[in-house]
Amino acid sequence: MKRSKDTFKLNYQYRIVPDNQQTYQLNEWLCKLCWIHNLMLEERFNWWECNRHPVNTCPIFITHLPELKDQPTYYSQKRAAHWSREAYKHLYEGVHSQVIQEAIKRVEDTFNRFIKGDLNGKRSGKPRFKSVRRYRTFSIPQLKPDCLAVTPNPHRRQNGDTRRDIAYINLPKVGQVKLIYHRPIPEGFTIKAALVSHRADGWYICLTLEDKSVPSLKLPKIEATQENSVGLDVGLEKFWTASDGEIEPIQQHYRRSESKLAKLANRKDSKPHKSASRRKLAKKISKHHQRLQRKRKQFHYESATKLVSRNEKVFFVEDIKPGNLSRKSKPKQDESGKYIPNGQSAKSGLNKSINDAGWGQFLSILTYKAAKAGKSVVKVKPHNTSQVCSCCNRLVKKDLSIRIHECLCGLILDRDWNAAINIKRVGLGIFPTIKRPKRSPERSRRATTKEAYTVIFDSV
Numbered sequence: 534m535k536r537s538k539d540t541f542k543l544n545y546q547y548r549i550v551p552d553n554q555q556t557y558q559l560n561e562w563l564c565k566l567c568w569i570h571n572l573m574l575e576e577r578f579n580w581w582e583c584n585r586h587p588v589n590t591c592p593i594f595i596t597h598l599p600e601l602k603d604q605p606t607y608y609s610q611k612r613a614a615h616w617s618r619e620a621y622k623h624l625y626e627g628v629h630s631q632v633i634q635e636a637i638k639r640v641e642d643t644f645n646r647f648i649k650g651d652l653n654g655k656r657s658g659k660p661r662f663k664s665v666r667r668y669r670t671f672s673i674p675q676l677k678p679d680c681l682a683v684t685p686n687p688h689r690r691q692n693g694d695t696r697r698d699i700a701y702i703n704l705p706k707v708g709q710v711k712l713i714y715h716r717p718i719p720e721g722f723t724i725k726a727a728l729v730s731h732r733a734d735g736w737y738i739c740l741t742l743e744d745k746s747v748p749s750l751k752l753p754k755i756e757a758t759q760e761n762s763v764g765l766d767v768g769l770e771k772f773w774t775a776s777d778g779e780i781e782p783i784q785q786h787y788r789r790s791e792s793k794l795a796k797l798a799n800r801k802d803s804k805p806h807k808s809a810s811r812r813k814l815a816k817k818i819s820k821h822h823q824r825l826q827r828k829r830k831q832f833h834y835e836s837a838t839k840l841v842s843r844n845e846k847v848f849f850v851e852d853i854k855p856g857n858l859s860r861k862s863k864p865k866q867d868e869s870g871k872y873i874p875n876g877q878s879a880k881s882g883l884n885k886s887i888n889d890a891g892w893g894q895f896l897s898i899l900t901y902k903a904a905k906a907g908k909s910v911v912k913v914k915p916h917n918t919s920q921v922c923s924c925c926n927r928l929v930k931k932d933l934s935i936r937i938h939e940c941l942c943g944l945i946l947d948r949d950w951n952a953a954i955n956i957k958r959v960g961l962g963i964f965p966t967i968k969r970p971k972r973s974p975e976r977s978r979r980a981t982t983k984e985a986y987t988v989i990f991d992s993v
């Protein structure tokens with residue numbers, strides 16, 4: 534399917550309530566698509582293993598190079614002649630053909646990200662074979678424009694419209710599925726595609742709506758000045774601190790219900806395998822996680838709205854990678870090979886808090902909301918922003934436990950506030966460049982780390 538990129542698209546999510554027969558059918562589809570996913574992935578891994586050899590470990594002239602196989606592609610894999618033999622008939626029977634093709638496309642995308650990397654050359658991890666429990670989404674690339682039928686509710690009260698309209702969506706090969714029409718589709722938009730997913734509390738459909746008359750959203754280019762910009766420092770003590778001193782308190786949703794979740798997990802583990810009680814408790818736990826995830830997302834939306842409604846037009850944020858921050862510590866060994874403490878127990882507590890804050894999700898929501906309001910979010914490098922004094926550019930070294938920035942010039946400020954001001958200065962290009970000089974052999978190691986930083990004033 535050709536995906537046009539120059540029209541305005543929106544995603545609207547609705548809950549769907551399939552009847553028993555439809556639920557059975559949707560579950561069966563997911564199960565079959567999961568098998569197809571694993572089958573296609575296996576084929577690609579076989580090609581990958583057969584067609585490469587580590588030349589650095591073995592000279593190429595003694596390496597036996599077998600006949601090279603053709604790389605499986607999306608087109609070769611989706612071709613019916615390629616795999617639809619009698620043996621696989623049970624896999625594709627009853628499933629819509631385009632849904633299968635989309636599942637194969639998904640395998641190609643993940644595999645290409647693994648071997649080639651995305652547009653920026655960033656490679657992701659090895660794709661994994663999925664169990665039926667982990668495969669919970671399929672996409673329908675084409676839907677008829679009139680697939681959604683909405684009829685006004687006959688029992689609606691005259692004053693105070695409390696009852697929703699009744700809506701049914703026509704899914705190919707499944708039929709009319711009841712849809713909870715909690716908000717109307719905006720005028721001028723047509724339904725193009727859908728993503729059906731099975732979650733802890735039921736089934737959901739995410740409709741892609743398109744309006745051909747509106748061009749796609751382009752990020753505006755705004756010249757940042759001292760007045761129209763604001764720097765933001767995200768942290769674990771406060772969710773964010775703005776460069777003018779405004780703060781957003783942090784909400785630790787996971788941390789607050791951690792003990793409750795642990796108790797539930799213990800109870801679940803005490804039940805025998807495959808028992809009904811164990812299954813019920815597992816469902817309870819996943820619903821709890823879903824609730825936490827929704828609370829966190831709502832908080833992110835509210836916080837982003839609060840920022841976007843400010844007068845400033847440019848937001849400077851740290852270019853952080855939460856995935857890297859919450860990485861596990863490397864194991865440490867002494868001379869005899871015995872493992873010694875590496876600080877992981879303290880780090881795992883920090884990791885939980887980092888994941889609970891969810892900065893990655895917040896920053897993407899903020900970018901989207903700002904673009905919608907004609908504002909922009911700029912990511913800047915956060916190096917040394919918490920160490921340099923925002924008043925006199927002096928380097929004041931402090932570790933994470935010191936929360937107050939105290940400088941010889943007399944400036945006493947909250948650590949995060951100082952960092953936020955510095956982030957704004959990085960964005961505006963008035964932050965000094967800090968260079969670490971090359972270590973000379975005469976100087977001791979300790980002396981270089983403590984004193985040898987120099988502050989070079991660039992454009993102050």
Ligand SMILES: [Zn+2]
Pocket residue numbers: 922923924925926927940941942943944
């Ligand atoms: Zn100072």
